Amino acid sequence: MPEHGWHHRGWRLAVLSVAWYTVAAVPQIAASGEPVLPADTRPVQLQPGQKVFPYYNPVYPGDAPDPALLRVGDHFFAATTGESIWRSPDLVDWQRVGTLFPAQKPAWANPGSPEIWAPDLNYIDGRYVAYFAARAGGYTDIYRGIGVAWAVNPEGPYHPSEEPLVVGPGFRHIDPMAFLDDNGKRYLYWGSASQPILVQELAPDGLSLVGEPKIALEPDPAIRYSRLIEAPWVIKRGDYYYIFWSGDGYHPGLYAVSVARSTSPFGPFERYSGNPILMESEKLTSPGHCAIIQDDAGQDWIVYHAYDKADTALGRFLLIDKLVWKDGWPTVAGRVPSFSPVADGPVWKNTAIPLVEVAHGKQVFASSERPGRSAQGVTDGSTYTGWVPAEDDTEPWVAVDLGAPQRVVKVELRLRKADQGGHGYLIETSRDGAHWQVFADRTRGSPTYPYVERNEATARYVRVRRMSSPTGADPALYEMRVFAYLNVWISNPDTLMPVTGPFPLTVHINPEMAVKSVAVSLDGNVVYEGSRAPAGPVATLVLPDGLHQAVLRVIDQNDAVWQHELEFTVKNARILSPTGEVRLHGTVPIEVATGYSKETIKSAAVSLIPVRYGELCNESAVVLYKGKEVPAGLTWDTRTVEDGAYDLQFTVEAVGGNVSYSTVRVVVKNWEVMTDEFEPPYEGWFGTMDLKKTIAESEGWDYDTTNPESFFGDANRRVWRGNETGHLIWQVHGLRAFSVVLYAAGITDVTRLEISVSPDQRQWQPVPFTVVEAATSGGWRKLQLEGEVVGGTPCYFRISLPPEMGPQAAQLGAVEFISSGEKEDE
The missing domain is CATH 2.60.120.260 (Galactose-binding domain-like)
Structure with a gap:
C-alpha cells in the first residue's frame, strides 16, 4: 500500500489538489415517450402456494445496525456492522449464523481499530461477494477504505483481498452497496457523511472497479436529513433508478430515510418533495441505513435499523415495513416505523411456516405488583411500561394467558433497562396453568442481550420466574413476546430441493385441537382421510417430473376449516455435481442420481449442449455417457471444449416410458x-x-x-x-x-x-x-x-x-x- 496518495485497486495515484470524481452527464430520454413509472401499490391477490407472514417490529430486538440483504433461494441473509451475518426464511424471524471475518481481519485494515462497517452481500459469478468499509492501517480516522471479500457460502467465512478497492484522504469511504442493472452491469455506490454519494462501475467479477467514480447525489445543507448523506441503497422500478439514503447522523433524533430518482444509474437524481419517507416515531428513533427487497407478490419491503427510545443503550434494532408506491414515489405508511403486530406482512412462496405473535394484549397474571408497575404492561407493546414485583415478594413470577393452546416456538424477553447481559431467568410453559414444563433455563445467567429463546411446546400459558440481574437490582420485566406456529401445517416435502423418488408426505395438527375430520390430497387426489391426524407420514408413489401440490385440510369441532397448501417439485433425475452457474476448468467429476430403481431404468445419458447467444445448440450436443445404468465415477475434461456456457443434462428413461431429466448450466473457463x-x-x-x-x-x-x-x-x-x-x-x-x-x-x-x-x-x-x-x-x-x-x-x-x-x-x-x-x- 502506498504511503501517500490514493490507492485504487490496480493503480497508484499521485496526490494533486484537484477533485477526484466527476459529475455524471444528464441522461437522455428516449424519443418514444416519457419514462415508465412504477405502478401504484394495490391489494395483493395471493397465488397458489403463497403465504402471508405477519410481523411485529422489531423483528430482531437486539443490535443489528446497517443491514444489507441478499436473497438465496428461499432464505434471506443480512450482514450488519460488527460483522454479524443473519438468516431468515421470511424477513420476520432472524437468527445469527455467521461472522464475516471470524479468524483474521483484512490485511490492509488498521489492527488498532479493526471495526468493519456496513458489509454488503452479493452473489457474483458463482460465489458470494461482500463489500465493506474499514479504517486503513497506518492512517488516521479519515483514511477509510472500501474492501472486497468472497466466500463459498453466504454465511461465510469471507476471504478479503490484500488491498482495498479504494482508500485515501479527503473522502470518507463508507457504506458500500452493489447494484445489478438490467443489462448485467454492476455499480458500486458508497459514501460519505458530508460529502457526495459516489457511483462507479464494477468489473464483471465484482472484484475491481472500472473507470472513474461519479457523483450520484450531493448533500444539501439547506435540507434537513440531506446535510449529511450516507448508506445508499439503489433499486430500479419501471424506467427509474431510486436511491435511498440516510441522514443527518445515526445518533438518536438525527436520522431518517429519504429517496430520489433518475433515469440513469449515474444520476442526476431528483429528490422526492415528500422526503423523508421514514422518520422517528414516539417509540422509535433514528430509523435508517435501509435495504429494499421485493416479496413474491411484487411488494417492496424496507429493512432498516432504529433505536427504542425507551432504552437506546441496547443498540439499533432490526425492523421491516412495507413500501407503498403512489405517483412514482415510495413511502412508508405514516412515514414512521410500525411497532405493533402487523397481519399484512411479506408474501413468500416457500416451506416456512408463518410465526404469529400471540401474547400482545393478552391477560397477564403475577405473584405481586409494585404500584405503577402493573403486570399488564408486559404485553401492551410498550417498553416504557413494565412489571416490577412487590419489594417483599421473595419468589416473583409473571405469566401470560394466550387464551388457547398454541404451538409456541420462540419467547423474547425485555428485562430491566440498561442491563445488556448477564440476566438470569426461567421460562416455563403449561397447557392448564397447573403443570409446568421448562422452555428455557437461564438461571445461571444469559451471556448477552437480546434474550431470545427457541424451543417447541404446545401451551396456553407462558411463565417467567427466578429472575436475577447482574447488578443485583430487583427483578423487572418490561416486555414479553411469544411466537407460535399455525395450527396445521405440512413439513415435508421441502420446497427448497426437488424431490427424487418415493417420499414421505408429513403433516402436523396441533394436538390440542378438537378435530372433526382430516383430509390430505396430492394434486387434487385424496391420499388420506380420517377423524384424526395420520399416525405417520402419508405414503406416496413416484410422481412424474414437475410441479405438484399437497393440501392438508382440517375441520375442527366448531366447523372451522384449517388448511395448509404446499407446492413442491419432483425431479427423478438429478445432477448432484457440478452445481449450476459455476465456472469449471480442467477435469471435473460428474455425479448424478435418480429415484428410479435399477431394474426400472431403460436408458441413461449425460450430454453437453453448447449455449451460444443465449440459445441452445442441440445439433452440437456432445454425449459424455450413454448406457442402461446410472454412471458412477464419470469425469469430464473441460479442455476438450471451447470456453463458454453449456447445459449439462442428465436424462433417464424408465421402462414404463416416463422420461426424467435434469439440467445445470455451467460455464467453462480454462482460458x-x-x-x-x-x-x-x-x-x-x-x-x-x-x-x-x-x-x-x-x-x-x-x-x-x-x-x-x-x-x-x-x-x-x-x-x-x-x-x-x-x-x-x-x-x-x-x-x-x-x-x-x-x-x-x-x-x-x-x-x-x-x-x-x-x-x-x-x-x-x-x-x-x-x-x-x-x-x-x-x-x-x-x-x-x-x-x-x-x-x-x-x-x-x-x-x-x-x-x-x-x-x-x-x-x-x-x-x-x-x-x-x-x-x-x-
Whole structure:
C-alpha cells in the first residue's frame, strides 16, 4: 500500500489538489415517450402456494445496525456492522449464523481499530461477494477504505483481498452497496457523511472497479436529513433508478430515510418533495441505513435499523415495513416505523411456516405488583411500561394467558433497562396453568442481550420466574413476546430441493385441537382421510417430473376449516455435481442420481449442449455417457471444449416410458483473455492515472494519439523512438496464444519485429507468428500478428522493435493474450 496518495485497486495515484470524481452527464430520454413509472401499490391477490407472514417490529430486538440483504433461494441473509451475518426464511424471524471475518481481519485494515462497517452481500459469478468499509492501517480516522471479500457460502467465512478497492484522504469511504442493472452491469455506490454519494462501475467479477467514480447525489445543507448523506441503497422500478439514503447522523433524533430518482444509474437524481419517507416515531428513533427487497407478490419491503427510545443503550434494532408506491414515489405508511403486530406482512412462496405473535394484549397474571408497575404492561407493546414485583415478594413470577393452546416456538424477553447481559431467568410453559414444563433455563445467567429463546411446546400459558440481574437490582420485566406456529401445517416435502423418488408426505395438527375430520390430497387426489391426524407420514408413489401440490385440510369441532397448501417439485433425475452457474476448468467429476430403481431404468445419458447467444445448440450436443445404468465415477475434461456456457443434462428413461431429466448450466473457463490497448496516462481522480499493463519496457517508448483517422480510428498507440532495439514485456501466466496489431508504413519485412517468451526473463525463446493484412488507410497497413505458445507455461512475453521501426515506419495498436491465468509452481 502506498504511503501517500490514493490507492485504487490496480493503480497508484499521485496526490494533486484537484477533485477526484466527476459529475455524471444528464441522461437522455428516449424519443418514444416519457419514462415508465412504477405502478401504484394495490391489494395483493395471493397465488397458489403463497403465504402471508405477519410481523411485529422489531423483528430482531437486539443490535443489528446497517443491514444489507441478499436473497438465496428461499432464505434471506443480512450482514450488519460488527460483522454479524443473519438468516431468515421470511424477513420476520432472524437468527445469527455467521461472522464475516471470524479468524483474521483484512490485511490492509488498521489492527488498532479493526471495526468493519456496513458489509454488503452479493452473489457474483458463482460465489458470494461482500463489500465493506474499514479504517486503513497506518492512517488516521479519515483514511477509510472500501474492501472486497468472497466466500463459498453466504454465511461465510469471507476471504478479503490484500488491498482495498479504494482508500485515501479527503473522502470518507463508507457504506458500500452493489447494484445489478438490467443489462448485467454492476455499480458500486458508497459514501460519505458530508460529502457526495459516489457511483462507479464494477468489473464483471465484482472484484475491481472500472473507470472513474461519479457523483450520484450531493448533500444539501439547506435540507434537513440531506446535510449529511450516507448508506445508499439503489433499486430500479419501471424506467427509474431510486436511491435511498440516510441522514443527518445515526445518533438518536438525527436520522431518517429519504429517496430520489433518475433515469440513469449515474444520476442526476431528483429528490422526492415528500422526503423523508421514514422518520422517528414516539417509540422509535433514528430509523435508517435501509435495504429494499421485493416479496413474491411484487411488494417492496424496507429493512432498516432504529433505536427504542425507551432504552437506546441496547443498540439499533432490526425492523421491516412495507413500501407503498403512489405517483412514482415510495413511502412508508405514516412515514414512521410500525411497532405493533402487523397481519399484512411479506408474501413468500416457500416451506416456512408463518410465526404469529400471540401474547400482545393478552391477560397477564403475577405473584405481586409494585404500584405503577402493573403486570399488564408486559404485553401492551410498550417498553416504557413494565412489571416490577412487590419489594417483599421473595419468589416473583409473571405469566401470560394466550387464551388457547398454541404451538409456541420462540419467547423474547425485555428485562430491566440498561442491563445488556448477564440476566438470569426461567421460562416455563403449561397447557392448564397447573403443570409446568421448562422452555428455557437461564438461571445461571444469559451471556448477552437480546434474550431470545427457541424451543417447541404446545401451551396456553407462558411463565417467567427466578429472575436475577447482574447488578443485583430487583427483578423487572418490561416486555414479553411469544411466537407460535399455525395450527396445521405440512413439513415435508421441502420446497427448497426437488424431490427424487418415493417420499414421505408429513403433516402436523396441533394436538390440542378438537378435530372433526382430516383430509390430505396430492394434486387434487385424496391420499388420506380420517377423524384424526395420520399416525405417520402419508405414503406416496413416484410422481412424474414437475410441479405438484399437497393440501392438508382440517375441520375442527366448531366447523372451522384449517388448511395448509404446499407446492413442491419432483425431479427423478438429478445432477448432484457440478452445481449450476459455476465456472469449471480442467477435469471435473460428474455425479448424478435418480429415484428410479435399477431394474426400472431403460436408458441413461449425460450430454453437453453448447449455449451460444443465449440459445441452445442441440445439433452440437456432445454425449459424455450413454448406457442402461446410472454412471458412477464419470469425469469430464473441460479442455476438450471451447470456453463458454453449456447445459449439462442428465436424462433417464424408465421402462414404463416416463422420461426424467435434469439440467445445470455451467460455464467453462480454462482460458483468460487480457488486452492491452495502450491507453496513455490521464488526469483524473486525485492525480495522474497510469494504465500500463507492461511490467518492463526500454527507455524510449512513447504514446502517439495523433491522427487516429489514419489508424482506423485507433487513438492509443505505442511507438519506439530509441536508437537501439526496444522491448515491451508483459507477465502472462499460462500463455496459450497472442495477437498483436501492428501499423506499418514503408516497410515490407515485419519479421524484423521479434516476439519471444521466457519463464524467467533471462533466457528468451523466439516464437513464430503469422501475418494477416487486415486493411490499408492513409499509407498505413493494419497487420495482425498471431501465434501460439506450445505448452502454455511461459510467464513473460516480449515484443522487440529495431530502431528502423520508428514512429514513421511502425506503431503498435494493441496486444491480446489468451492464457490459463494460473501461476506455475515455483
